[in-house]
Amino acid sequence: MNIGDEGAEALVDGLRGNTTLKHLVLTPDSAGITNTGWAAFSRLLCDTSSINNTYRSNHTLEHIGDDYCYMSNPDGSGKLFLSGDAYSGECFRGIPPAIVQYLKINKEYHSLQDAATIKIGRCHPDIPVEVFFEYKLKLLPFLVSWFVGFGTRERSNCQNATTREFQRRELSAVYKFIRGMPMLAVDGQIQMRLKSSCGRKRKFDE
Incomplete structure (x- = not known):
């Protein structure tokens, strides 16, 4: 669905301080997100305005895209699974490279503390x-x-x-x-x- 920059910023506001959501399923080509909306996601994942803000950034979200599919079961339950390689170019198709870099850091470092340390070290x-x-x-x-x-x-x-x-x-x-x-x-x-x-x-x- 076309959420646009306003919808992107609403998602960003909801993900500040979130430590559970890892996958955000949306189709970049049809989401209507411009540089403004992607900039909001970039600040969410790594706010470089200060060391404290970088530390307080989101270190949990590890994927944004439409490569995830939801399979429902007869009993009403379901499971989200990745249809492609988590590190292939297709997995992050349409996502700005800077955001992909932050997502990969969150993926590679399971500890929030380690992810924050790497981002601080690289950005400051x-x-x-x-x-x-x-x-x-x-x-x-x-x-x-x-x-x-x-x-x-x-x-x-x-x-x-x-x-x-x-x-x-x-x-x-x-x-x-x-x-x-x-x-x-x-x-x-x-x-x-x-x-x-x-x-x-x-x-x-x-």
């Missing part, structure tokens, strides 16, 4: 660590571990990803922390060296 290459300065260095280990986790997931699923790029981004985040709080970082290093020195002296005395 320069993480604004300044917002974490109020917590001093407490969040630095978590940020570094996040980069490591993102790099591990990407290397196992992306042919073009390189280890050097992930290391560069991780080092960049650490550099921003040290540059933003140089004296705190220096003081932390001094304390670590003093503790190490005391430990060596204690072992020597023993």
Whole structure:
């Protein structure tokens, strides 16, 4: 049916925060959806306006199209099944490539947390660590571990990803922390060296 951009935006509004719907069956060629409506779906799946909005995007929907068929049973029950290959070009026929990319991420990463991490890592290459300065260095280990986790997931699923790029981004985040709080970082290093020195002296005395 011809839902148009207004119908597309209504569907998008209904899918915000939804964590159950995986398949949205519609025929792109006859749905009457223009760039405006597809842009709404793109924001639903990955809102790049901020890291928080990307995290809160929909990470469940994994297919939009008409390749799904509903088979009814005599008892009134039924089942939705995919008539073609989930990763073939036909499966996403008529769907903009950017939206297909987000749908595939939702499909490939079963954990909503993992899907959100990948989208944040891909869409926000320069993480604004300044917002974490109020917590001093407490969040630095978590940020570094996040980069490591993102790099591990990407290397196992992306042919073009390189280890050097992930290391560069991780080092960049650490550099921003040290540059933003140089004296705190220096003081932390001094304390670590003093503790190490005391430990060596204690072992020597023993």
